[in-house]
Amino acid sequence: MSDSYSILVENADQNSKEISEYEKMGFVKYPLPDNQVLMVDENAPDEIKNAAMDAGDGDFNAFQIALGIDE
Numbered sequence: 001m002s003d004s005y006s007i008l009v010e011n012a013d014q015n016s017k018e019i020s021e022y023e024k025m026g027f028v029k030y031p032l033p034d035n036q037v038l039m040v041d042e043n044a045p046d047e048i049k050n051a052a053m054d055a056g057d058g059d060f061n062a063f064q065i066a067l068g069i070d071e
Helices: 016-024 046-055 060-067
Strands: 006-009 027-032 036-041
Touching: 006 016, 006 060, 016 027, 016 036, 027 046, 036 046, 036 060, 046 060
Parallel strands: none
Antiparallel strands: 006 036, 027 036
């Protein structure tokens, strides 16, 4: 997968303004463990959205898929 539809925001509690800006641009927030958030383009394929949701449960493989990282 070569297209990246997601942006990782670390220290989410300190970057709420950045997260709000991404939401205004059409990204959807998916909370992750360790105070991180994946911002996923609302037009991303379902595979990416589902992976982002699974990444919220700590699934590292899903996290990589959501970020578009090829193994």
